[in-house]
Amino acid sequence: MDARVPVLELDDVSVVYDSVSGPVQAVSDVNLKVYQNEVVGLIGESGSGKSTMANAIMRLMKNNARLTKGTIRVNGRDVYSMSKKELRTFRWSEMAMVFQSAMTALNPVMTIEKQIVDTFRSHRPSMSYKEARERAVDLLKLVRIDQKYLSSYPHELSGGMRQRIVIAIAIALEPSLVIMDEPTTALDVVVQRSILNQIQELQKQRGFAILFISHDFSLVAEFAQRVAIMYAGRVVENADAKTLQLGQEHHPYTEGLLRAIPRLTHEEVEIQGIPGHPPDLLNLPKGCAYHPRCPFAAEACKQVRPALHQLAHALVECHLYDEVKGGNMAWPSRQTLSKSTT
Amino acid sequence: MAEQTNFIEVNHLKIRFPIRQKGKQTFITPVDDVSFRIKQGEVLALVGESGSGKSTIGRSLVRILEPSEGTVKVGGQDVTHIKGTALTKYRKVAQMVFQDPFGSLNPVRTLERHLMFPLKKYRGGSHAEISQQVEDLFQRVGLTPVNEFRAKFPHELSGGQRQRVAIARALAVNPAFIVADEPISMLDVSIRAGILELMNELKRDFNLSYLYITHDLASARYFGDRIMVLYGGRVMETAPSAGLLEKPYHPYTRLMFAATPGSDWSIPLPETTNEAPNLLEGRVGCPFAHRCPFVKDRCREETPGLRELAKDHHVACHYAEDLV
Numbered sequence: 001m002d003a004r005v006p007v008l009e010l011d012d013v014s015v016v017y018d019s020v021s022g023p024v025q026a027v028s029d030v031n032l033k034v035y036q037n038e039v040v041g042l043i044g045e046s047g048s049g050k051s052t053m054a055n056a057i058m059r060l061m062k063n064n065a066r067l068t069k070g071t072i073r074v075n076g077r078d079v080y081s082m083s084k085k086e087l088r089t090f091r092w093s094e095m096a097m098v099f100q101s102a103m104t105a106l107n108p109v110m111t112i113e114k115q116i117v118d119t120f121r122s123h124r125p126s127m128s129y130k131e132a133r134e135r136a137v138d139l140l141k142l143v144r145i146d147q148k149y150l151s152s153y154p155h156e157l158s159g160g161m162r163q164r165i166v167i168a169i170a171i172a173l174e175p176s177l178v179i180m181d182e183p184t185t186a187l188d189v190v191v192q193r194s195i196l197n198q199i200q201e202l203q204k205q206r207g208f209a210i211l212f213i214s215h216d217f218s219l220v221a222e223f224a225q226r227v228a229i230m231y232a233g234r235v236v237e238n239a240d241a242k243t244l245q246l247g248q249e250h251h252p253y254t255e256g257l258l259r260a261i262p263r264l265t266h267e268e269v270e271i272q273g274i275p276g277h278p279p280d281l282l283n284l285p286k287g288c289a290y291h292p293r294c295p296f297a298a299e300a301c302k303q304v305r306p307a308l309h310q311l312a313h314a315l316v317e318c319h320l321y322d323e324v325k326g327g328n329m330a331w332p333s334r335q336t337l338s339k340s341t342t
Numbered sequence: 343m344a345e346q347t348n349f350i351e352v353n354h355l356k357i358r359f360p361i362r363q364k365g366k367q368t369f370i371t372p373v374d375d376v377s378f379r380i381k382q383g384e385v386l387a388l389v390g391e392s393g394s395g396k397s398t399i400g401r402s403l404v405r406i407l408e409p410s411e412g413t414v415k416v417g418g419q420d421v422t423h424i425k426g427t428a429l430t431k432y433r434k435v436a437q438m439v440f441q442d443p444f445g446s447l448n449p450v451r452t453l454e455r456h457l458m459f460p461l462k463k464y465r466g467g468s469h470a471e472i473s474q475q476v477e478d479l480f481q482r483v484g485l486t487p488v489n490e491f492r493a494k495f496p497h498e499l500s501g502g503q504r505q506r507v508a509i510a511r512a513l514a515v516n517p518a519f520i521v522a523d524e525p526i527s528m529l530d531v532s533i534r535a536g537i538l539e540l541m542n543e544l545k546r547d548f549n550l551s552y553l554y555i556t557h558d559l560a561s562a563r564y565f566g567d568r569i570m571v572l573y574g575g576r577v578m579e580t581a582p583s584a585g586l587l588e589k590p591y592h593p594y595t596r597l598m599f600a601a602t603p604g605s606d607w608s609i610p611l612p613e614t615t616n617e618a619p620n621l622l623e624g625r626v627g628c629p630f631a632h633r634c635p636f637v638k639d640r641c642r643e644e645t646p647g648l649r650e651l652a653k654d655h656h657v658a659c660h661y662a663e664d665l666v
Contacts, residue, residue, distance in 0.1 A: 045530035046501075158618055188391030188557055190594075193601035215531055218604030260535045262564035264605035266587065271564065273536030277500035293532075 006073075007177045007209040008034040008057065008095075013070035015049070015056050024281045026052040026065070028233040034177065039203065039210045041224030041241065043217055043257075045278050049233040050213045054179050057211070058097050059087060074177055093123055096170040100182040102162035106154040112140075112165055113150035119172050139168040143198060160191035164198070171202060179211045184219075196223055217244075217257050229254055232279045232289035239314035251316045252294045288319065296320055348379040349417055349551050350403070350519060356411035357398050358623060369623040372398050374575040375412075382518070383549040387566025387583070389559055389598070393618060395575040396555045400521040403553060404438045405429060416519060434464050437512035441524035443504035447496040453485075453507050454492040460514040479510040483540060502533035509540065516548075523555045538565050559602050563587060568654075571595050574619030574629025577648060581655035591651055591662040594630045628659070636665055 015027040027049040034040045044050040055061050057072055059079050072079045074095045082090060099105040107115055116136035120127050127135075137147050143164040154162055163183060170178050180199075184192040200223070203210060214220050220227055221244045229237040229251065237251040244250070246258050256274040263269065276293040279285060285292055291301040300306075300319050309321040357373040373395040380386045388396045401407040403414060405421055413422045421432050440446040447456060457476045461467075465475070480488040483506040496504055505525060512520055522541065526534040538561065544550055556562050562569050563583050570580040571592065579592040590596050599607040619629045627642040628634070634641065640660055648656040651663065659665070 045532060189559075189601040189603075190391070190597045216603060217531060222603055257531060260532050261604070262535075262538075262558075262560040264560040264563060264587075264599065264602045264607065266606060268563070268587075271535040271538070273534065273539065274532035275536075277502055277533060278530055 004035040004038075006033045006035050007038075007075060008032070008211065009071075009073040009076075010053075010057070011071045011073075013053070013056065013072060014068045015052050015061070016066050016068045017052075017062075018064045018066070019282075021282055025284065026233055026281060027056065029069070030230075030233075030235050032228055032235060032238070034209045034211055036176065036209055037203075037207050038226065039212060039224045041220035041227040042211060042213045042230065043215065043220050043227060044230035045215060047232075047278055047281060048230040050230050051181055053230075054097065054181050054211070054213055057179060058091065058095065060097075089123065092119070092170075092175065093173040094175050095177040095179065096173070096175040098163075098166050098170045098178065098180040098183045100185055102159065102166045102186075103154065105166050106162060108154055111151050111153055112136075112157075116140075116150075116165075116169055116172060119169055123173055135172070139172055140165075142171075142202065143168045158191075159187055160195060163187060163195060167195070167199065167202075171206060171208065174206060175208060177209050177211065179213070181213045182215070183212075185214070185216070192219075217261055218263065229257075232281065232284055234289065234317065236290065236317045237314055239316075243313040248313065249311045249316070249321070250314060251290075251318050252296055252320065253290050256293070288317075347381070349382040349384075350378075350380040350553075351415040352379070352399075352403070352412070353377050353415075354412035355399065355402065355409055355414065357395075357402055357407065358410040370621040371410075371623045372575045372621055373402070376572075376575075376577055377412075378570055378577070378580065380519075380551045380553065382551055383545060384568070385545060385552040385554050385566045387554045387556060387562035387569045388572060389556055389562045389569055390572035391557060393621075394572040396557075396572050397523055398575075399572075400438065400523050400553055400555050403519075404436045404521050405432060406438070434515045435517055436519045436521065437515060437517040439505070439508050439512050439520060439522045439525045442528055443501055443508050444496075444528075446508050447504055449496055451495070452492065453480075453494050453496070453499075456507060456511050457514050460511060464515040475514070479513060482513065482544075483507070483510045484536075485510070500533070501529045502537060505529060505537055506540065509537075509544070513544065513548075517550070519551045519553075520544075521553045521555070524557070525554075526561065527556070527558070534561075541565065559598055560604070571598070575621060576629050576645075577656075577658060578630065579655075579657045579659075580648070581652070585652060585655045589652070589655075589666060591655070591657040591666055592630075592659050593634050593636055593665060596665075636661060 010030050010032040013027060013030045017024040017026050030053065042050050056067060067080060113133065113136055116139060117129060117132040120132040120135055136150060140147050140150065145161055145164055149157060184195055212220060212224055221241050224241050227239055227241045227244060228235045231253050237254050239250065259272045260274055262271050274293050279289050287303045288301045288306050291297040294301065298319065306317050306319045308315050308317050311321060355373055355376045356371055358369045358371050361368055361370055376399060378386060388399060390396045398407065402409045409422055413420055416435055424432060454476055457479055458472055461472050461475050477488050480486065480491055485491045485503060485506055526537050529537060545552060554565055566583050568580065568582050569586050571578045571594065573594050579595045590599055599605055617632060626645055628646050631637050631641040638661065646658045646660045648658045651657050
């Protein structure tokens with residue numbers, strides 16, 4: 001049915017952290033596919049498992065984390081059945097990652113030139129230094145940074161420039177999948193926008209797939225074609241990004257997020273937080289983990305984990321959709337505020 | 343509502359930090375010639391990127407920092423250079439809520455002790471009275487059941503709950519003015535609205551004035567009655583929230599509008615450099631000139647002053663009218 005080629009396939013992936021207070025289920029039964037040329041957003045609050053998932057895909061998990069279930073395939077190859085040596089060449093040439101903090105992702109005592117050249121030379125041993133340097137110049141051009149900065153150290157550059165360089169290094173070997181873990185969170189909005197525009201441009205030119213991880217709902221909804229929403233380690237919804245607005249059928253958590261964010265639209269809209277607080281992973285609620293905060297929680301939600309339901313534009317894990325059209329999303333309508341000047 | 347008098351008056355505020363450059367002592371001025379007013383029960387939202395001087399202004403208003411030049415008047419009292427007991431007394435007027443609720447609470451103290459300390463120091467009373475006040479504060483910020491929260495330690499709380507404790511602690515002295523420095527930016531999206539709502543209620547119930555510091559225009563618009571946009575330590579534009587939304591004049595404000603995710607502003611965004619602004623003392627010209635897509639020679643030579651272009655809407659740009 002689906003003729004597109006998946007670049008990333010997660011099948012029933014679960015990740016557990018061993019902690020002094022017992023095992024912590026950080027990611028549970030996640031199924032997700034990212035296709036060629038596609039930008040998929042991954043949204044979640046802190047502790048929802050989104051970064052754990054990114055690290056699991058790259059096989060960069062911390063020592064106390066284990067993949068307890070499922071398979072992760074990139075370009076059809078199981079990441080966890082490779083030898084260390086295979087993994088070393090596979091990483092970066094087929095899947096690369098952009099980390100949140102560019103300052104820590106770059107080596108502070110190496111020039112930019114050395115860091116880019118090293119990337120090429122360790123993966124393409126036959127490449128001469130001169131050739132690698134030429135490629136480095138091209139890369140900087142691609143992310144619109146003057147080549148005079150090749151001889152600079154990371155601390156001499158602004159945050160935005162550093163993040164551009166990290167992106168340049170990530171796409172240096174033309175991987176088919178780039179995971180971006182909150183790549184612009186530390187930057188201010190104007191710089192963020194110009195970097196996102198640039199990522200989009202590069203993505204179109206080079207045709208790699210992006211898994212874009214962020215907690216910023218509006219940003220992801222704008223940037224990605226498809227959005228996976230994580231809550232307490234599970235992907236509770238996988239939706240077409242264009243449908244992420246009120247009025248469409250969604251998971252109650254998604255609805256809650258849509259209501260919780262102040263937006264810079266011409267018309268002012270009342271916002272409303274989600275009651276309660278993010279779940280404690282050591283002590284997850286039974287049934288649907290979202291039920292203590294959900295306005296629709298019924299008895300079934302407290303006992304039974306909901307199944308996935310295919311809606312018009314989304315896959316949703318929620319009891320509301322158990323019966324055909326069983327859900328009656330009777331939320332108070334979003335009121336338009338005409339804020340008085342009191 | 344009748345015109346209220348200005349509760350907070352800041353005039354030509356300047357803050358100077360010494361730095362060493364090429365072995366010579368020089369100064370940077372992260373805040374340069376900033377003036378503004380806040381009325382009682384009013385929220386002024388201070389918006390800018392990191393390094394724009396917004397937190398420095400906040401800190402000098404609660405007098406964690408002493409301004410280098412200019413004056414800060416709060417409730418008619420000049421607090422610019424007060425010291426000792428006068429400063430201690432001023433703590434009862436102005437309080438601060440910090441960005442990081444993980445760093446601003448003491449990890450080895452119970453929540454009750456966090457609130458008892460300021461209550462004892464600034465309000466006094468018998469043990470039973472203080473205990474009652476602690477209870478009221480917990481109730482007020484929505485940390486219930488109170489008896490459960492009293493004995494808890496900060497690590498047992500979520501980020502949102504910690505921020506509620508920080509707000510309760512600020513309220514303990516019964517202040518008239520709160521500086522909230524990015525109070526929601528470290529919190530999860532789902533609980534941000536709740537904290538903004540709480541701050542709104544407190545504003546209404548206690549007629550509190552706020553300086554709300556943020557980098558996010560959307561929340562500034564939501565919570566702020568007025569918005570002041572800062573760049574490179576200087577005010578670029580200041581207006582009532584509605585007025586700013588209706589017509590942002592300054593190129594920097596307009597860039598921010600277009601760049602904010604989820605905004606329906608389609609102002610074309612030309613490529614700009616992203617080098618940091620020059621903060622060295624004695625700089626001339628518009629601080630935004632190096633990034634401005636509309637820059638002209640005059641912008642680099644002559645520092646633009648604030649001009650009133652619409653009612654209460656001030657803009658520091660030589661060419662603001664020609665650009666919109």
